[in-house]
Amino acid sequence: MTATALLQVFASGLMTGLIYGLVASGLSLIFGLMEVVNFAHGEFLMLAMFATFGLVVFTGIDPGLLAPLVAAAMFVFGAAVYALVIRFAMRVETNRGMVQIFATFGLSILMQGAAQYLFSPDYRSIRTSWLGERTLHVGGVFLPWPLLFGGLVSIATFGGLYLVMTRTAFGKALEATREDQGAVALVGIDCNRMFALGWGLGAALVGLAGAVLAVFYYVFPGVGASFSLIAYVTVALGGFGSVFGALAAGIVVGLVEAFTAVVLPPELKSLGIYALYLVIVFLRPAGLFGKF
Amino acid sequence: MPHGEAATAESFRSARVRRFLVAALVFAALALSPLAIRSVYLQNVLVLTLLYAAVSQSWNILGGYCGQISLGHGLYFGIGAYATSVLFVTWGILPWGGMIVGGVLAVAVALLIGYPCFRLQGHYFAIATLVIAQSGLVLMQNWDFVGAARGIQWPFGPDSWWTLQFARAKTPYIEVSLALLVASWLATVLIGESRWGYWWRAVKDDALAAESLGVEVFRSKMAAAGVSAFFTAVGGGVYAAFLAYIDPDAVMSFRFSLLFALPAVLGGIGTPWGPLVGAAVLVPLGEFSRSYLGGSGSGLDLVIYGALVMAVALARPQGLLSLVPRRRAAP
Amino acid sequence: MSGAAILELASVSKRFEGLVANSEVSFSVAEGEILGLIGPNGAGKSTLFSLIAGALVPTAGTIRFAGADITALPAPERCRQGIGRTFQVPRSFDSMSVLENVMVGSFVRSSSSSAARAKAAAVLEFVGLAPRAASFAGALTPPEKRRLEVARALATEPKLLLLDEVLAGLTPAEARAGVDLVRAIRARGITVVMVEHVMEIVMPLVDRAVVLDIGRVLAVGSPAEVVRNEAVIAAYLGERHRAA
Numbered sequence: 001m002t003a004t005a006l007l008q009v010f011a012s013g014l015m016t017g018l019i020y021g022l023v024a025s026g027l028s029l030i031f032g033l034m035e036v037v038n039f040a041h042g043e044f045l046m047l048a049m050f051a052t053f054g055l056v057v058f059t060g061i062d063p064g065l066l067a068p069l070v071a072a073a074m075f076v077f078g079a080a081v082y083a084l085v086i087r088f089a090m091r092v093e094t095n096r097g098m099v100q101i102f103a104t105f106g107l108s109i110l111m112q113g114a115a116q117y118l119f120s121p122d123y124r125s126i127r128t129s130w131l132g133e134r135t136l137h138v139g140g141v142f143l144p145w146p147l148l149f150g151g152l153v154s155i156a157t158f159g160g161l162y163l164v165m166t167r168t169a170f171g172k173a174l175e176a177t178r179e180d181q182g183a184v185a186l187v188g189i190d191c192n193r194m195f196a197l198g199w200g201l202g203a204a205l206v207g208l209a210g211a212v213l214a215v216f217y218y219v220f221p222g223v224g225a226s227f228s229l230i231a232y233v234t235v236a237l238g239g240f241g242s243v244f245g246a247l248a249a250g251i252v253v254g255l256v257e258a259f260t261a262v263v264l265p266p267e268l269k270s271l272g273i274y275a276l277y278l279v280i281v282f283l284r285p286a287g288l289f290g291k292f
Numbered sequence: 293m294p295h296g297e298a299a300t301a302e303s304f305r306s307a308r309v310r311r312f313l314v315a316a317l318v319f320a321a322l323a324l325s326p327l328a329i330r331s332v333y334l335q336n337v338l339v340l341t342l343l344y345a346a347v348s349q350s351w352n353i354l355g356g357y358c359g360q361i362s363l364g365h366g367l368y369f370g371i372g373a374y375a376t377s378v379l380f381v382t383w384g385i386l387p388w389g390g391m392i393v394g395g396v397l398a399v400a401v402a403l404l405i406g407y408p409c410f411r412l413q414g415h416y417f418a419i420a421t422l423v424i425a426q427s428g429l430v431l432m433q434n435w436d437f438v439g440a441a442r443g444i445q446w447p448f449g450p451d452s453w454w455t456l457q458f459a460r461a462k463t464p465y466i467e468v469s470l471a472l473l474v475a476s477w478l479a480t481v482l483i484g485e486s487r488w489g490y491w492w493r494a495v496k497d498d499a500l501a502a503e504s505l506g507v508e509v510f511r512s513k514m515a516a517a518g519v520s521a522f523f524t525a526v527g528g529g530v531y532a533a534f535l536a537y538i539d540p541d542a543v544m545s546f547r548f549s550l551l552f553a554l555p556a557v558l559g560g561i562g563t564p565w566g567p568l569v570g571a572a573v574l575v576p577l578g579e580f581s582r583s584y585l586g587g588s589g590s591g592l593d594l595v596i597y598g599a600l601v602m603a604v605a606l607a608r609p610q611g612l613l614s615l616v617p618r619r620r621a622a623p
Numbered sequence: 624m625s626g627a628a629i630l631e632l633a634s635v636s637k638r639f640e641g642l643v644a645n646s647e648v649s650f651s652v653a654e655g656e657i658l659g660l661i662g663p664n665g666a667g668k669s670t671l672f673s674l675i676a677g678a679l680v681p682t683a684g685t686i687r688f689a690g691a692d693i694t695a696l697p698a699p700e701r702c703r704q705g706i707g708r709t710f711q712v713p714r715s716f717d718s719m720s721v722l723e724n725v726m727v728g729s730f731v732r733s734s735s736s737s738a739a740r741a742k743a744a745a746v747l748e749f750v751g752l753a754p755r756a757a758s759f760a761g762a763l764t765p766p767e768k769r770r771l772e773v774a775r776a777l778a779t780e781p782k783l784l785l786l787d788e789v790l791a792g793l794t795p796a797e798a799r800a801g802v803d804l805v806r807a808i809r810a811r812g813i814t815v816v817m818v819e820h821v822m823e824i825v826m827p828l829v830d831r832a833v834v835l836d837i838g839r840v841l842a843v844g845s846p847a848e849v850v851r852n853e854a855v856i857a858a859y860l861g862e863r864h865r866a867a
Contacts, residue, residue, distance in 0.1 A: 037415060039550075085602065092609040097361065097414075098557045099609045105550055106601030113594025121591075221591070229426060229546065236419045267434050274423045274430075281416050282408050300722065300744040300756060301737065487730045487739070490719075494727045497716035504676055504710075506702035506731035506779055562718065 004140040009258045015147045017254020018154035021247035022209040023227055024234035025161070026078075026202035032241025033178045033198040036086060036100050040108035041231055042224025044203055046115060048074050048210020049219045056126050056214075063126055064149060067211035071204040078203025079196045081107070086199065087192065108224070115221035123218040146216035153212050157205065158247050165243070174198060178241065230270075233277045252276070308485075315477065318568075322470050326463040333583075335462035341575040342469035343531060348555035348567035349476040350523035355553060356562035357484065358516035359496025360410070363418050364425030365552045368398040368521040370432065370544030372528025377444045377538055378437075380455070387456045391529030398525035402517040410513045425549055432540040443539025446532075456533040465534050472530060473568065476523045481564050483519065492516050496562070524552070558604045560611030569613050574600075629654040629783055629814050630675065635684035637670055637838075644670040646838045648684070652783070657805065657815045659829035659846075661822060663858060667838040668818040669711050672785050675816075676708040677701040689782065702731060707781030709772035711788045711818070717761035721752060724760050724771055728778030743778055750774045750804060766797050773804065777813075784808060786817040790824050802828055822859075826850065834858070 027041045038044070048070055055066050089096075089103040134145040165171035177184045177194040185191055217223070234253050238245030253273050260272025322342070329335055347369065354360050375394030379385035385393075409420045433441045451458045458464050483489050491512040494502035499509050532538045559570025577600060581593035608614065628651040637645040645667045652658050660668050673679040675686060677698035685694045693701055707728075716724050725743035726736075733739050747753045750770045755763065763771060769789050776784055790801045805828060809815055819825040826832070826846040834841040834855050842852040849855055 085606070088606045092606070095557070095561060095609050095611075098553075098561060099605045101361075101550075102554065102557055102605040103602050105554075106598045106603075106605060108598070109594050109601065110598030113591040113596075113598055116591025117595060118591075225546070229422070232419050233423060236416060240415055265434070268430060271427055271430055274427045277423050278408075278420060281412055281420060300740060303757075304740060485736055487734055487736070490723065490727050490730055490739075493719055493723075494716050497718055498714045500678060501710060501714035501716070501775075502727065503698040504678065504702060504708050505728045505775060506699045507727065508699050 007139075008141050009262055010255065011141050011143055012147065013255040013258025014251060015143065015151035015254070016258065017251035018151040018247075019147075019209065019212060019250075020230055020234055020254050021250025022150075022154040022157060022205065022212070024231040024238070024246040024250055025158070025243050026205035026209075027231050028235045028238060028241060028243050028246040029205065030198060030202040031235060032243065033174065034090070034195055035241075036089070037104070037232070038202075039101055039104040039228075040081075040111060040224075041206065042226075042228025043108045043111035043115075044074070044078070044206045044224070045210050045213070045227055046219075046221065046224040047077065047111060048207040049214040049217070049223060050115060050119060051207075052211045052214035053124055053126060053219045063211060063215050067153065067208055070211040071207035074207030074210070075200040075204040078206075079200035081203070082196045082199035087195070090195075112221050112224070119221065121221055123220045125218050126214055144216065146212075149215070150212040153208060154247075157208055158244065161205075161243065170197070174201075230273065233273055237277060237280060311481070315481075319470065319474050319477075322473075323467065326466055332460070332462055335466060337576050337579045339462055339465045339469050339534060340579065341571050342466065342473050343527060343534070344551070344555055344575050345568040345571035346469060346473040346476050347524055347527040347552050348559075348571055349473065349480060349564075350520050350527065351552045352556040352562065352567050353476075353480055353483075353492075353523075354513075354516045354520035356556050356566070357480070357489065357496065358492040358513055360513055360516065361418050361553075362421045362517075362520075363546070363549050363553070364405075364421030364423075365520075365524050366544040366546065366549035367425035367428045368402065368524040369528035369531070369548060369552070370428060370540070371398045371401060372525030373532040373538050373543040374432065374438055374444075374528075375525070376529035377446065377532045381444055381446060386454055387529060387533045388454075391526045394525040394529050395522040398521040399518045402521035403514055406514050406517045410510055410517075422546065422549070425544065426546060429540050429544050429546075432544065439539070441540060443537060443542065446536035456530075457536065465530070468530055468533075472523070472527060477564060477568075479519060479523065484564070488512065488515055493562070554601065558601070558608075558611060560613030563611070563613055566611050566613050570611070573604075573612065627654055628652065629689055630816070631687040632675070633685045633687070635671070635674060635681045635686060637667075637674055637679060638682045643838050645674065645681075645835075648835070648838075648840055650833050650840060650843055652814060652816055654782075654814055655809070655812065656830040657809055657817065657828060659825040659832040660816060660818045660835065661820070661825060661832055661849075662835035662841070664820070665837070666835040668835055669787060670838075671835070672708060672787050672816075672818060676706055676785055702779050702781075705780070705782035706785065707776035707779045707783070708785040709769070709776055709787050709789055713765070713768035713772050715760035715763070715768055715771055717759065719760060720756065721758055721760055721763065721771055722747065722756040725774050725778045728775040731779045743774075746774050746778045749807070750777070751800075766793055769793075769801075770804075773808075777808070781813060783814045783816065786815060788818055788820060790817075790819060791821065798824055822850070 023045060027038060030036060030038055051070050051073055052063050052066055055069065056063050085103055085107060089100050092099045136143045136145060136148055165175060173189050173194060177189065177191060181191050230253060234246055234249045237252065238249035256272045256276050257269050261269040264271065325338065326335060329338060351362065351365050354362055372391060372394035375397055376387050376390035379390040379393060380387050405424055409417055412420055432438060438444065446457065449455060449457055451461065453464065456468065491507045494505070494507050495509050495512045503509055528543060531543065555570030555574055556567045557570070558574060559568065560566030578597050581596045585592040585596065604612065630652040633649050635645060635648045648671060660671065662668055670679065674681050677696055681694060685692055687693065688704060688706060693704065716727065722743055725746055726739045729739040729742035733742060744756065747756050750773055752767065752770050752774055755767060760771060773786065773789060786805070790798050793801060805815060805817065817825065829846060831844060832846055832849045833843050834849055836858040841854050841858060842849050
C-alpha cells in the first residue's frame with residue numbers, strides 16, 4: 001500500500017471520525033448530566049435527517065445553510081422529550097435503570113413507526129446540494145466535499161461547545177449540575193430546567209450531525225440504527241459523560257473503522273470498532289479517556 | 293402469634309404448595325388452549341407469546357435475578373437457531389439434538405464472554421454484551437458456510453414430530469413452546485429456592501454485602517449466565533424449526549436482544565411470572581396492531597407498540613404483575 | 624477470660640492514591656473478648672474493618688486470623704473461615720424479605736434450603752427480629768436494619784464478629800437493648816470487635832479499647848487506661864474544637 005493510499009485512508013477515516021464524534025456528543029452530554037442512556041439517540045439523528053430533507057424539498061435552500069435551523073428545531077424537540085418522557089422516568093423509585101432503557105427504547109420504536117407512517121420506508125437522498133458531487137483533490141488524496149464539510153462542522157461545533165461550557169453562565173451551571181445536583185439545587189439552580197436545556201442541547205448537537213449526514217447519506221426510517229451502536233461505543237470509549245472524550249473517541253473509531261476496511265472485507269469494518277471497544281474496556285474499565 | 297423455626301417452615305411449605313398448584317393450573321390451561329382456540333392466526337400468536345415468555349424467562353435469570361443487564365441475548369438465541377438449522381439441513385441431525393447442541397454451545401460462549409465481562413460495571417457491561425452480540429451478527433452475515441446474509445431454508449418434508457416440521461398445524465409448536473416455558477419456569481423457581489438463587493439476588497441487591505456473607509459473586513454471575521444462555525439457545529432452536537427459515541437479522545439483531553428483556557421488565561423483573569404476563573400483553577398487541585394497522589409497512593403498529601412500551605415502563609416501573617395484590621406469608 | 628490471639632494485625636497500612644487511611648496499625652484481639660475500636664471521624668476505623676473483612680487489600684502489613692495468614696484471601700473465603708461483619712451504613716438486600724436476607728448468610732454453612740431457613744429463623748429469634756421475618760428488608764426502620772445486619776453476620780456462624788457502629792443513632796432504650804445483644808453474642812463464645820464513635824456507649828461494654836487517630840494507633844488498653852491517656856484526650860478535645 002502506497003503512502004498516498006495510506007494518507008487517503010487516514011484522511012477519510014479522520015473526517016468520518018469527526019462526524020462520529022459529533023453524533024456521539026449529544027448522547028454523552030445527556031449521560032454526563034443525568035446518567036441516562038438515550039436508546040432513541042439514533043432516531044433523534046433520523047429525525048434530524050428527515051427534517052433537513054424536508055426543509056430542502058420545501059425551501060430549496062442548500063442543506064449546509066439549513067443546519068442551524070435543524071439544530072434549533074431539534075433543541076425544542078429534545079427539551080420536549082425531557083419534559084414529556086424522561087422527567088417521569090427519573091421520578092421512578094424502583095428499577096430506574098430498566099425504566100430509562102425501555103422508556104427511551106419505546107420512544108425509538110414509536111419514532112421509527114411514525115417516520116414509516118409519514119414518509120414510507122423508502123430510501124431518499126438529497127441531490128440538490130451545492131456540495132453534492134464535488135470532491136477536493138489535494139496531493140493525490142480525494143475527499144468528497146460533503147465529508148469534509150461534516151468534519152469542519154464538527155470541529156466548529158466542538159469549538160463552540162467548549163466556549164459555551166467554559167465561558168457562559170449556562171455552561172457553568174450545566175457543569176455544576178452534572179457534578180452535584182443536590183448542591184446545585186441549594187444555590188437556586190432549577191435542576192429540572194437544566195436537564196431540559198441539557199436534553200435540548202444534546203438533541204441540537206444530533207441535529208447538526210443529522211443535517212451534515214443528510215447531504216451524503218441515504219435518509220430512511222431505519223437509518224438511526226446504523227449510527228446508534230457506533231455512538232454508544234464512542235461514548236463508552238470516551239468515558240461516559242465526557243463530551244470532549246467523545247470527540248477523541250469518535251476520531252479513534254473513525255480511523256479504526258477506515259483501516260479495518262483496508263485489512264478486512266469492507267462488510268466486516270465494524271468488527272474493528274467492536275474489538276477496539278472490548279480491548280479497551282478490558283484493559284481500562286472506565287473507557288479510554290474516562291476518569292477512574 | 294407463633295413464629296420461630298417451626299412456624300416459618302410451615303408457612304413456607306404452604307406458600308410453596310400454593311405456588312406449584314397455581315403453576316400446574318396455568319400450564320394445564322395453556323396446554324389445553326388449542327382445543328378452544330381454533331383459528332390458525334390466533335394459534336400463531338399463541339406460539340410466539342409462549343416462545344417470547346420462555347426466552348424472556350431465560351433472560352430474567354441473568355437480568356432479573358442476578359441483576360446483570362444483558363443487551364446481547366440475541367447472540368445466544370442466534371446460536372441456538374443456527375446450530376439447530378445447520379445440523380439439520382447439512383447433516384440431517386434432528387432438531388431435538390440440534391437444540392441441545394446449540395444450548396451447550398451457548399453455555400460455552402456465555403462463560404467465555406462472562407469471564408472478562410463480569411468484571412465490568414453497569415453501562416460498560418451492558419454495552420459490551422451489545423457489542424459482542426453485534427460482532428456475532430456481522431460474522432454470521434458474512435459466513436458463507438451458514439448461508440451468510442441469505443440465511444438457511446429448511447427443506448420441505450412431511451409433517452413429523454421427529455423433524456418438528458408441520459406444514460399447517462400450529463398445535464405442536466404451541467406444545468413445544470409451552471414445554472420450554474415450563475422448563476425455564478421450573479429452572480427459575482427451583483434454582484431460585486436453592487443457594488444459587490439466594491446468591492443471585494444478593495449479588496443483584498448489593499454485591500459488596502454479599503461478599504461479606506460468603507457469596508462467590510463472580511461464580512454466581514457465571515452460573516446465571518450459563519443457565520440463561522442455555523434456555524435462550526433452545527428457544528432459538530424452536531423458533532428456527534417453527535419458521536423453517538432463518539437469516540442473521542431474523543434471529544439475532546439488536547432489537548431481538550431488547551425484545552427478550554422487554555416482557556420480563558414490563559411483566560415484573562426478577563419474578564417467576566413476570567415474563568409470561570409481559571409476553572401475554574406485548575406479543576398479541578404487537579401482532580394484532582401489525583395485522584390491522586401495519587399493512588404494507590405503514591408503521592402505525594410500531595407507533596402504538598412503542599407508545600405502549602413507554603406507557604407501561606413509566607406508569608408501572610415494578611411491572612404489570614405488581615397490580616395483583618400479593619399474599620405474603622403473614623407472621 | 625482472654626485466651627490466645629484470634630486476630631493479629633502487624634504493621635497494616637492502606638493508602639488510596641496518596642491519601643493514607645491506615646498507617647502501621649498493629650494490635651491483636653484475644654479470643655472471647657470484646658474490643659472497642661474508637662476514634663474521631665476520619666480516623667480510619669471503617670477502612671480498617673474492610674481490611675480485616677477482606678473488602679479491601681492492605682498496601683502493606685499482614686493480617687493473621689486463628690493463626691493463619693489471611694492477608695491475601697478474598698472476602699467470601701474470610702467469611703467461610705469465620706469472620707463476620709456489619710456495615711456502617713446498612714446494606715440490606717432490599718428486594719428480599721428479612722428472613723431471606725439472613726438465609727444468604729446461613730447458606731455459608733448449609734447447602735440445604737430448609738436447614739438454612741431454620742438457622743435463619745433461629746438467628747432472627749435471637750436478635751429479636753422474628754416478628755419482622757416476612758417483611759421486605761427495605762421496609763425496616765433504621766434500628767431494625769442494624770439488627771438485620773447483625774443477624775445476617777451471625778448466621779454465617781462467625782468466630783469473630785466485626786460490628787461497625789451498630790449502636791450509633793439509637794435512642795437510649797434502643798442502645799441499651801443493643802448493648803445487651805452484644806453481651807449475648809459474646810456469651811455464645813464469639814469474639815467481638817466493635818467500631819464506635821461515641822465513647823460513653825462503648826466504654827462500659829468493652830474489655831479493651833484501641834484508639835485510632837488519622838490512621839495510626841494512638842493508644843491500646845483497658846477503658847479506664849484509655850480515657851486517662853493524654854494523646855487520646857487531646858485528639859478528642861481537638862475534635863470538639865474542630866466541631867465547634
